Amino acid sequence: MLGLMQQRPLLISTLLNYAETWHGDREIVSRDADGKFHRTTYAEVAGRARRLANALHGLGVAAGTPVATLAWNGFRHFELYYGVTGAGRVLHTVNPRLFPEQLRYILNHAEDGVVFFDPIFAALVEQLSPHLPLVRAWVALCDRADMPAVAVDNLLCYEELLAEAQPDYDWPKFDENTASTLCYTSGTTGNPKGVLYSHRSTVLHAMGACAVDNLAFSGRDTILVVVPLFHANAWSIPFAAAMCGAKLVLPGPKLDPESLYLLMEQEGCTKAGGIPTIWLTFLAWIETHRERLDLSKLKLKSVFSGGTAPPRVIIEKFHDLLGVFLLQAWGMTETSPIATTGSPLAKHDLADRERMVTMQIKQGRQVYGIELKLVGKNGENLPHDGSAVGELKVRGNWVISGYFKNEGGQVTDENGWFGTGDVATIDPDGYVQLTDRLKDVIKSGGEWISSIEIENLTVSHPDVFEAAVIAIAHPTWQERPLLLVQLKPGRQPDKQSILNFLSDKIAKWWMPDDVIFVESLPHTATGKLLKTELREKYHGHLAVHG
Ligand code: ADP
Numbered sequence: 232m233l234g235l236m237q238q239r240p241l242l243i244s245t246l247l248n249y250a251e252t253w254h255g256d257r258e259i260v261s262r263d264a265d266g267k268f269h270r271t272t273y274a275e276v277a278g279r280a281r282r283l284a285n286a287l288h289g290l291g292v293a294a295g296t297p298v299a300t301l302a303w304n305g306f307r308h309f310e311l312y313y314g315v316t317g318a319g320r321v322l323h324t325v326n327p328r329l330f331p332e333q334l335r336y337i338l339n340h341a342e343d344g345v346v347f348f349d350p351i352f353a354a355l356v357e358q359l360s361p362h363l364p365l366v367r368a369w370v371a372l373c374d375r376a377d378m379p380a381v382a383v384d385n386l387l388c389y390e391e392l393l394a395e396a397q398p399d400y401d402w403p404k405f406d407e408n409t410a411s412t413l414c415y416t417s418g419t420t421g422n423p424k425g426v427l428y429s430h431r432s433t434v435l436h437a438m439g440a441c442a443v444d445n446l447a448f449s450g451r452d453t454i455l456v457v458v459p460l461f462h463a464n465a466w467s468i469p470f471a472a473a474m475c476g477a478k479l480v481l482p483g484p485k486l487d488p489e490s491l492y493l494l495m496e497q498e499g500c501t502k503a504g505g506i507p508t509i510w511l512t513f514l515a516w517i518e519t520h521r522e523r524l525d526l527s528k529l530k531l532k533s534v535f536s537g538g539t540a541p542p543r544v545i546i547e548k549f550h551d552l553l554g555v556f557l558l559q560a561w562g563m564t565e566t567s568p569i570a571t572t573g574s575p576l577a578k579h580d581l582a583d584r585e586r587m588v589t590m591q592i593k594q595g596r597q598v599y600g601i602e603l604k605l606v607g608k609n610g611e612n613l614p615h616d617g618s619a620v621g622e623l624k625v626r627g628n629w630v631i632s633g634y635f636k637n638e639g640g641q642v643t644d645e646n647g648w649f650g651t652g653d654v655a656t657i658d659p660d661g662y663v664q665l666t667d668r669l670k671d672v673i674k675s676g677g678e679w680i681s682s683i684e685i686e687n688l689t690v691s692h693p694d695v696f697e698a699a700v701i702a703i704a705h706p707t708w709q710e711r712p713l714l715l716v717q718l719k720p721g722r723q724p725d726k727q728s729i730l731n732f733l734s735d736k737i738a739k740w741w742m743p744d745d746v747i748f749v750e751s752l753p754h755t756a757t758g759k760l761l762k763t764e765l766r767e768k769y770h771g772h773l774a775v776h777g
Pocket of ligand 1: 415416540541560561562651653666756
């Protein structure tokens with residue numbers, strides 16, 4: 232017997248409708264590349280998103296086709312999130328930090344016909360346009376007065392487009408499984424692959440994100456969105472915030488610590504989300520300027536961090552300096568992205584700082600809607616005992632079933648499990664702890680050494696800014712760890728001081744065979760350590776020096 236409840240399609244337009252109706256005056260504050268502030272509301276965003284939907288019709292963008300953005304976090308980008316998807320088109324957020332060849336590949340592969348771009352990317356647009364025969368229109372996200380000089384065919388002005396478009400538009404009703412947004416993985420190996428989300432997956436993921444043991448959004452929150460809108464749906468923040476009418480603060484390209492602090496203080500941010508590197512620099516700045524800051528003005532309660540493992544010091548300093556809880560989230564573009572969050576359990580109610588930090592350093596527990604399992608080298612299921620190490624597999628309502636245009640073919644097994652390429656443990660409470668990426672694992676004498684754990688410990692050394700551990704070929708042990716260290720400015724510890732620091736914290740056979748001090752470490756466009764480049768560069772290092 233079937234239940235007798237209504238079935239309404241889970242469409243992204245319903246999120247905006249809700250925010251417009253019940254939280255219409257809640258603000259979306261943004262800052263542009265020049266530092267100028269702009270204030271709008273959910274009601275205004277909804278009105279402009281409807282005009283945008285009409286403008287897309289006018290531009291001849293057919294339903295179901297992708298529309299690209301090359302833009303930072305600003306109110307116009309936010310409007311695109313809703314105007315494009317609500318109208319049944321697909322929002323393709325492109326990461327402008329990718330290499331030009333990757334950008335060309337991605338925009339051609341997605342067959343984007345219209346590209347919306349921030350004026351700050353004018354030079355990039357000019358460089359790309361001759362290679363993008365399918366792009367019919369370039370729309371600068373500004374008004375007439377700020378139009379950049381770009382030598383491209385059919386350059387349009389966003390504000391004019393909106394002003395000329397009809398204001399009335401009824402958000403169409405369609406199948407909730409219709410495609411809504413498209414994000415490409417950064418493709419550190421091989422070509423980037425597209426992940427095509429649906430309205431249903433997006434709304435379910437946003438509902439999950441709002442839950443208290445997840446990102447815990449509420450209508451009383453003011454959320455600073457440091458994670459770029461072009462990175463994996465900005466972790467669902469633009470959608471989850473509308474679902475509860477939270478105020479949003481969009482920092483534009485100014486992500487330096489002082490600018491972020493200013494926004495937090497001025498706008499009364501209660502939550503903020505970004506990658507660990509942002510928080511590392513932010514905390515270092517606070518420490519340096521502590522004397523002149525009135526930290527009591529901050530309303531910040533929690534910060535969520537994902538993308539890479541946050542070093543222990545970040546968690547500790549947020550707690551000690553600001554009384555802020557760092558909530559870790561783990562996921563991938565392929566998982567929308569939120570799959571686990573590091574929220575405490577009842578057993579942590581009385582936990583002291585040390586026990587709490589030990590929990591927070593893990594990548595978190597799976598949220599409802601996601602299933603995780605750990606699989607050994609021969610495909611066998613491994614126990615959740617906190618010590619068995621294997622590959623994480625994932626499935627759920629907001630997990631990929633295949634890449635866009637079937638790149639890579641079948642990516643799940645017959646039971647829907649998707650191999651994440653992440654190596655981890657899962658403890659009896661369900662907390663996942665990543666030890667490595669499969670491709671970065673260090674296989675020494677038949678055992679695995681966790682590069683993430685050594686990196687994390689090294690960064691606790693007072694002189695170290697960032698660290699990377701890579702596998703280096705070794706004649707006896709197959710591979711051995713090599714530690715690359717970027718020091719804080721003005722610090723000069725020697726190798727031995729770093730090794731001594733590690734010696735009582737890790738097993739002897741985990742100790743790096745050498746330490747190399749470097750000016751800086753290379754990162755991918757999403758802020759991850761670019762280990763492929765490091766492996767190429769230091770290939771054979773120990774054979775020569777070891
Ligand atoms: P890319 O496009 O760079 O592959 P994703 O943003 O999809 O990017 O990255 C997903 C990967 O990022 C995960 O598979 C994992 O290795 C890493 N990652 C994500 N969150 C965390 C975290 N909290 N701690 C450690 N690593 C993480």
